[in-house]
Amino acid sequence: DIQMTQSPSTLSASVGDRVTITCRASQNINSLLAWYQQKPGKAPKLLIYKTSNLESGVPSRFSGSGGGTEFTLAISSLQPDDFATYYCQQYNSYSWTFGQGTKVEI
Amino acid sequence: EVQLMESGGGLVQPGGSRRLSCIGSGFTFSDYEMNWVRQAPGKGLEWISNISTSETVSGHADSVKGRFIISRDNAKNAVYLQMNNLRVEDTAVYYCATGGPCPSGVCQTVAYFQYWGQGTGVTVSS
Numbered sequence: 001d002i003q004m005t006q007s008p009s010t011l012s013a014s015v016g017d018r019v020t021i022t023c024r025a026s027q028n029i030n031s032l033l034a035w036y037q038q039k040p041g042k043a044p045k046l047l048i049y050k051t052s053n054l055e056s057g058v059p060s061r062f063s064g065s066g067g068g069t070e071f072t073l074a075i076s077s078l079q080p081d082d083f084a085t086y087y088c089q090q091y092n093s094y095s096w097t098f099g100q101g102t103k104v105e106i
Numbered sequence: 107e108v109q110l111m112e113s114g115g116g117l118v119q120p121g122g123s124r125r126l127s128c129i130g131s132g133f134t135f136s137d138y139e140m141n142w143v144r145q146a147p148g149k150g151l152e153w154i155s156n157i158s159t160s161e162t163v164s165g166h167a168d169s170v171k172g173r174f175i176i177s178r179d180n181a182k183n184a185v186y187l188q189m190n191n192l193r194v195e196d197t198a199v200y201y202c203a204t205g206g207p208c209p210s211g212v213c214q215t216v217a218y219f220q221y222w223g224q225g226t227g228v229t230v231s232s
Binding site: 001032034036038042043044045046049050055087089091094095096097098099100101 | 152166219224225
C-alpha cells in the first residue's frame with residue numbers, strides 16, 4: 001500500500017493566518033489526491049480532489065497544489081470555521097489510503 | 107440534497123457478526139461507486155471496502171479481507187457491509203461514502219469520497 005505522511009501533525013495558528021499542510025506519498029500518485037476537513041463528532045467533508053480541484057461550495061481560500069509525491073493544502077486566511085483536522089487521501093493505487101491527519105488549532 | 111443514512115451499529119461481542127446498511131437519496135445512486143470508511147476512537151480515517159457501480163466488483167482492505175463483505179442493491183439505493191468474526195480492533199465509527207460521479211463505470215480517477223453519511227458506531231467488546 002502507498003503510505004501517506006502529513007506534516008505537521010498539529011498546527012497552531014490564528015484567525016487571518018495563511019497556513020499550509022504538506023502530504024507526502026511513498027510513491028508517485030499521479031495527482032490523484034484529495035483533501036478532507038473533519039470537525040469533532042462529524043463526518044469528513046471533501047475539500048479538494050485531483051490535487052487542485054475545489055469541491056463545489058468550498059470557499060476559495062482553500063487551495064491545493066503539488067504532484068508526484070508531494071502535495072500541499074493551503075488556507076489563505078484562516079477563519080474561525082477552519083479549525084479542524086485535515087486529511088489527505090491518495091486514490092492512485094488500490095487500496096486507497098489516508099494521511100494521519102493534521103489538526104489546526106488556535 | 108444528497109443524503110446518506112447509515113444504520114446497524116451497536117455493541118457486539120468478539121467473534122460476532124453485524125450488518126451495516128446505508129441508504130442514499132438525492133442523487134443517482136447507480137452512478138457512484140460506494141465505500142465504507144471507518145475511524146477508530148481518537149484515530150484517523152481508514153478505507154475498508156469499495157463496490158463498483160454495477161454491483162459486480164468489490165475490494166477490501168487487508169485489515170478486513172475475508173471477514174467483511176460489501177454489497178449493494180441499486181434498486182433500493184442501498185449499500186451494505188456484512189461484518190463477521192469481529193475483533194476488538196474493529197471498534198470504530200463506520201461511514202458510508204460515495205466516490206465521485208462515474209456514470210461510465212470506469213471510476214479509478216474519481217475514487218475520492220465525495221459524499222459521506224453521518225456514521226454509525228460499532229463497539230466490539232465482551
